[in-house]
């Protein structure tokens with residue numbers, strides 16, 4: 665099917681079929697992720713039906729990574745020790761996904777992200793500021809910068825995301841009030857989610873982990889996979905928010921909602937559409 669023929673109903677069915685595939689196949693996802701995110705990322709993967717493994721020693725990569733269905737690399741608490749593991753795991757021939765947390769925090773981190781991009785991730789998912797920084801590091805140096813949190817709307821980063829997709833060969837996802845996903849030509853928008861998700865640390869890291877699980881079961885359509893994973897996670901946030909009193913209880917209810925999603929809820933509430 666041509667991408668432009670993909671209706672909102674098609675997206676709902678696609679999201680459900682991908683979540684069902686994750687539940688049925690329980691893909692093993694190696695996560696080399698930051699220390700803040702390990703718990704929520706592992707729990708989000710488990711709630712979705714995947715099997716997380718936080719394995720980050722360089723010495724374990726040759727044995728372990730080839731047995732994984734996908735690899736998730738996240739530079740949030742980058743150190744010199746971890747970068748070789750990230751590079752080795754990303755080079756092991758498995759589909760892999762990059763989260764460039766706070767890409768503009770330092771020259772070391774920016775260089776690390778740019779060198780990882782050369783190893784051809786299937787998907788890069790960042791917030792608006794991160795994607796803008798990766799697409800144009802000179803602009804990043806002069807713009808307002810807030811560490812791991814975004815100081816830009818996702819809408820402001822669409823052109824940067826398209827440019828980054830074309831130069832890197834990866835599908836690029838920019839999260840925010842609307843999550844935009846692009847391969848450099850087509851742009852898909854996923855409008856699920858609630859603003860309170862920004863008040864829980866590492867929700868972005870967790871949704872990138874979920875994208876890796878979806879890539880594991882459907883590596884050949886990263887554009888649709890990333891959009892569906894973002895919409896599913898956002899939908900879990902919307903349902904979680906119905907019971908939450910604040911960020912701490914939203915975290916718990918979001919994980920429960922992700923675990924309990926059913927076909928009727930996913931097909932009727934996933935909100936994805938083609939933007940160009």
Ligand SMILES: Nc1ncnc2c1ncn2[C@@H]1O[C@H](COP(=O)(O)OP(=O)(O)O)[C@@H](O)[C@H]1O
Nearest residue numbers: 791814839840841857858859861862867868871
């Ligand atoms: N204003 C918002 N409204 C709805 N959902 C949001 C909003 N901001 C972020 N989200 C959702 O929160 C999750 C984390 O995104 P974001 O906060 O942009 O990433 P990061 O934590 O990496 O900065 C994503 O699922 C995204 O869709």
Ligand SMILES: Cc1ncsc1CCOP(=O)(O)O
Nearest residue numbers: 698700740812866867868869
């Ligand atoms: C606060 C913080 N500091 C280093 S990594 C990290 C978590 C970032 O998570 P997210 O990118 O999902 O907000």
Ligand SMILES: [Mg+2]
Nearest residue numbers: 765791868869
């Ligand atoms: Mg982030």
